[in-house]
Amino acid sequence: MNQEMAVYEINHPKHKHYAVCINCHKIIKMDNCPMENFTPELEENGFRVVGHNLEIYGYCKDCDHLEK
Template sequence: MKEVQNSWPAGIKRTRQRQSVFSVLESSGKPLSASDICLKIEKNGEAVWLSTVYRALELFVKKGVVIKTNVMNNEMAVYELNRFKHKHYAVCINCRKMIAVENCPMEKFIPELEEDDFHVMGHNLEVYGFCKDCNPK
Protein backbone atom coordinates (compact mmCIF):
# COMPACT_ATOMS: atom_id res chain seq x y z
CA MET A 1 0.00 0.00 0.00
CA LYS A 2 2.71 2.39 1.04
CA GLU A 3 5.97 2.60 -0.76
CA VAL A 4 8.71 3.22 1.69
CA GLN A 5 11.66 1.57 0.08
CA ASN A 6 13.79 4.66 0.24
CA SER A 7 16.19 5.43 3.04
CA TRP A 8 17.40 2.79 5.38
CA PRO A 9 20.11 3.02 8.03
CA ALA A 10 23.19 0.96 7.31
CA GLY A 11 24.02 -2.12 9.37
CA ILE A 12 20.46 -2.90 10.37
CA LYS A 13 18.64 -5.91 9.02
CA ARG A 14 15.53 -4.77 7.28
CA THR A 15 12.31 -6.34 8.43
CA ARG A 16 8.74 -5.31 7.87
CA GLN A 17 8.29 -4.33 11.51
CA ARG A 18 11.45 -2.27 11.71
CA GLN A 19 10.58 -0.64 8.43
CA SER A 20 7.20 0.34 9.88
CA VAL A 21 8.73 1.81 13.01
CA PHE A 22 11.26 3.68 10.98
CA SER A 23 8.81 5.19 8.55
CA VAL A 24 6.45 6.25 11.31
CA LEU A 25 9.33 8.13 12.90
CA GLU A 26 10.40 9.46 9.55
CA SER A 27 7.03 10.97 8.81
CA SER A 28 6.44 12.33 12.29
CA GLY A 29 7.31 15.91 13.06
CA LYS A 30 7.48 15.24 16.76
CA PRO A 31 8.86 12.65 19.16
CA LEU A 32 6.63 9.65 19.75
CA SER A 33 6.30 7.09 22.48
CA ALA A 34 6.58 3.38 21.79
CA SER A 35 2.84 2.92 22.04
CA ASP A 36 2.18 5.95 19.81
CA ILE A 37 4.30 4.25 17.21
CA CYS A 38 2.51 0.97 17.68
CA LEU A 39 -0.88 2.62 17.24
CA LYS A 40 0.19 4.47 14.14
CA ILE A 41 1.43 1.27 12.57
CA GLU A 42 -1.81 -0.49 13.36
CA LYS A 43 -3.68 2.41 11.85
CA ASN A 44 -1.82 1.70 8.62
CA GLY A 45 -3.30 -1.77 8.68
CA GLU A 46 -0.13 -3.50 9.75
CA ALA A 47 0.48 -5.43 12.92
CA VAL A 48 3.35 -5.08 15.34
CA TRP A 49 3.74 -6.26 18.83
CA LEU A 50 4.65 -3.60 21.31
CA SER A 51 7.70 -5.49 22.50
CA THR A 52 8.92 -5.63 18.93
CA VAL A 53 8.60 -1.87 18.69
CA TYR A 54 10.65 -1.54 21.84
CA ARG A 55 13.28 -3.88 20.46
CA ALA A 56 13.45 -2.01 17.18
CA LEU A 57 13.74 1.31 18.96
CA GLU A 58 16.42 -0.01 21.25
CA LEU A 59 18.42 -1.12 18.25
CA PHE A 60 17.92 2.17 16.43
CA VAL A 61 19.04 4.06 19.51
CA LYS A 62 22.13 1.89 19.85
CA LYS A 63 22.97 2.53 16.20
CA GLY A 64 22.49 6.25 16.68
CA VAL A 65 19.61 6.43 14.23
CA VAL A 66 17.04 7.38 16.82
CA ILE A 67 17.17 9.58 19.90
CA LYS A 68 15.42 8.60 23.09
CA THR A 69 14.26 11.28 25.48
CA ASN A 70 12.34 11.39 28.70
CA VAL A 71 9.91 14.20 29.13
CA MET A 72 8.88 15.79 32.40
CA ASN A 73 9.30 13.89 35.63
CA ASN A 74 9.02 10.20 34.81
CA GLU A 75 6.12 9.32 32.47
CA MET A 76 7.34 7.56 29.38
CA ALA A 77 10.14 7.80 26.88
CA VAL A 78 9.70 9.38 23.48
CA TYR A 79 11.67 8.63 20.36
CA GLU A 80 12.53 10.64 17.30
CA LEU A 81 14.75 10.23 14.29
CA ASN A 82 18.25 11.54 14.78
CA ARG A 83 18.37 14.28 12.20
CA PHE A 84 21.80 15.30 13.45
CA LYS A 85 20.57 18.73 14.37
CA HIS A 86 21.14 19.59 17.97
CA LYS A 87 17.95 20.73 19.59
CA HIS A 88 15.86 20.82 22.73
CA TYR A 89 12.21 21.02 23.51
CA ALA A 90 9.91 23.35 25.36
CA VAL A 91 7.20 21.20 26.87
CA CYS A 92 3.78 22.55 27.74
CA ILE A 93 2.83 21.71 31.31
CA ASN A 94 -0.80 21.62 30.33
CA CYS A 95 -1.19 19.94 26.96
CA ARG A 96 2.21 18.22 26.84
CA LYS A 97 2.89 19.62 23.42
CA MET A 98 6.60 19.67 22.58
CA ILE A 99 7.97 22.67 20.75
CA ALA A 100 11.46 22.47 19.32
CA VAL A 101 13.86 25.09 20.56
CA GLU A 102 16.36 26.11 17.96
CA ASN A 103 19.52 27.27 19.57
CA CYS A 104 21.22 25.81 22.57
CA PRO A 105 22.61 27.75 25.49
CA MET A 106 25.13 25.09 26.32
CA GLU A 107 27.86 25.69 23.79
CA LYS A 108 29.70 28.31 25.76
CA PHE A 109 28.98 26.51 28.95
CA ILE A 110 30.57 23.14 28.40
CA PRO A 111 34.21 24.31 28.40
CA GLU A 112 33.71 25.61 31.95
CA LEU A 113 32.71 22.19 33.10
CA GLU A 114 35.61 20.45 31.43
CA GLU A 115 37.86 22.49 33.67
CA ASP A 116 36.28 20.86 36.69
CA ASP A 117 37.55 17.45 35.60
CA PHE A 118 34.27 16.37 34.19
CA HIS A 119 34.41 15.07 30.65
CA VAL A 120 31.13 16.11 29.04
CA MET A 121 29.62 13.68 26.57
CA GLY A 122 26.25 15.30 26.09
CA HIS A 123 23.38 17.01 27.79
CA ASN A 124 19.64 17.13 28.11
CA LEU A 125 17.76 20.35 28.45
CA GLU A 126 14.07 20.65 28.85
CA VAL A 127 12.17 23.84 29.31
CA TYR A 128 8.67 23.66 30.66
CA GLY A 129 5.88 26.19 30.82
CA PHE A 130 2.73 27.08 28.97
CA CYS A 131 2.40 27.13 25.22
CA LYS A 132 0.43 29.90 23.61
CA ASP A 133 -2.77 27.84 23.44
CA CYS A 134 -2.61 27.01 27.13
CA ASN A 135 -1.30 30.26 28.50
CA PRO A 136 -3.50 30.98 31.51
CA LYS A 137 -3.03 34.72 31.15
Protein backbone atom coordinates (compact mmCIF):
# COMPACT_ATOMS: atom_id res chain seq x y z
CA MET A 1 0.00 0.00 0.00
CA ASN A 2 1.14 3.61 0.37
CA GLN A 3 4.76 3.93 1.48
CA GLU A 4 3.86 6.72 3.91
CA MET A 5 1.52 4.66 6.06
CA ALA A 6 1.44 1.35 7.84
CA VAL A 7 -1.46 -1.06 8.09
CA TYR A 8 -1.35 -3.94 10.55
CA GLU A 9 -3.68 -6.89 10.38
CA ILE A 10 -3.63 -10.36 11.87
CA ASN A 11 -2.07 -12.62 9.27
CA HIS A 12 -4.20 -15.60 8.39
CA PRO A 13 -4.09 -17.84 5.32
CA LYS A 14 -6.99 -16.16 3.50
CA HIS A 15 -5.99 -13.65 0.84
CA LYS A 16 -7.02 -10.00 1.10
CA HIS A 17 -8.37 -7.30 -1.18
CA TYR A 18 -8.37 -3.55 -0.58
CA ALA A 19 -9.46 -0.33 -2.22
CA VAL A 20 -7.17 2.55 -1.21
CA CYS A 21 -8.04 6.24 -1.61
CA ILE A 22 -5.04 8.01 -3.13
CA ASN A 23 -6.09 11.31 -1.56
CA CYS A 24 -6.93 10.58 2.12
CA HIS A 25 -5.46 7.03 2.22
CA LYS A 26 -8.71 5.53 3.52
CA ILE A 27 -8.64 1.74 3.18
CA ILE A 28 -11.77 -0.20 2.28
CA LYS A 29 -11.57 -3.96 2.72
CA MET A 30 -13.34 -5.89 -0.04
CA ASP A 31 -15.03 -9.15 0.89
CA ASN A 32 -15.53 -10.51 -2.63
CA CYS A 33 -12.69 -11.93 -4.71
CA PRO A 34 -12.43 -10.62 -8.28
CA MET A 35 -9.74 -13.22 -9.01
CA GLU A 36 -12.41 -15.91 -9.01
CA ASN A 37 -13.29 -14.66 -12.50
CA PHE A 38 -9.69 -14.94 -13.75
CA THR A 39 -8.56 -18.20 -12.17
CA PRO A 40 -10.39 -20.60 -14.57
CA GLU A 41 -8.88 -18.87 -17.63
CA LEU A 42 -5.41 -18.94 -16.10
CA GLU A 43 -5.76 -22.63 -15.28
CA GLU A 44 -6.95 -23.36 -18.84
CA ASN A 45 -3.66 -21.85 -20.02
CA GLY A 46 -1.56 -24.01 -17.72
CA PHE A 47 -1.06 -21.55 -14.85
CA ARG A 48 -1.77 -22.70 -11.30
CA VAL A 49 -2.63 -19.85 -8.92
CA VAL A 50 -1.33 -20.44 -5.39
CA GLY A 51 -2.13 -17.04 -3.88
CA HIS A 52 -2.62 -13.36 -4.49
CA ASN A 53 -3.28 -9.96 -2.92
CA LEU A 54 -5.12 -7.14 -4.64
CA GLU A 55 -5.00 -3.37 -4.10
CA ILE A 56 -7.16 -1.02 -6.14
CA TYR A 57 -6.34 2.70 -6.11
CA GLY A 58 -8.82 5.51 -6.67
CA TYR A 59 -10.90 8.04 -4.73
CA CYS A 60 -13.31 7.35 -1.88
CA LYS A 61 -16.74 8.99 -1.93
CA ASP A 62 -15.52 11.80 0.34
CA CYS A 63 -12.58 12.69 -1.92
CA ASP A 64 -14.06 11.96 -5.35
CA HIS A 65 -15.60 15.41 -5.72
CA LEU A 66 -12.16 17.00 -5.14
CA GLU A 67 -10.76 15.38 -8.29
CA LYS A 68 -13.60 16.18 -10.72
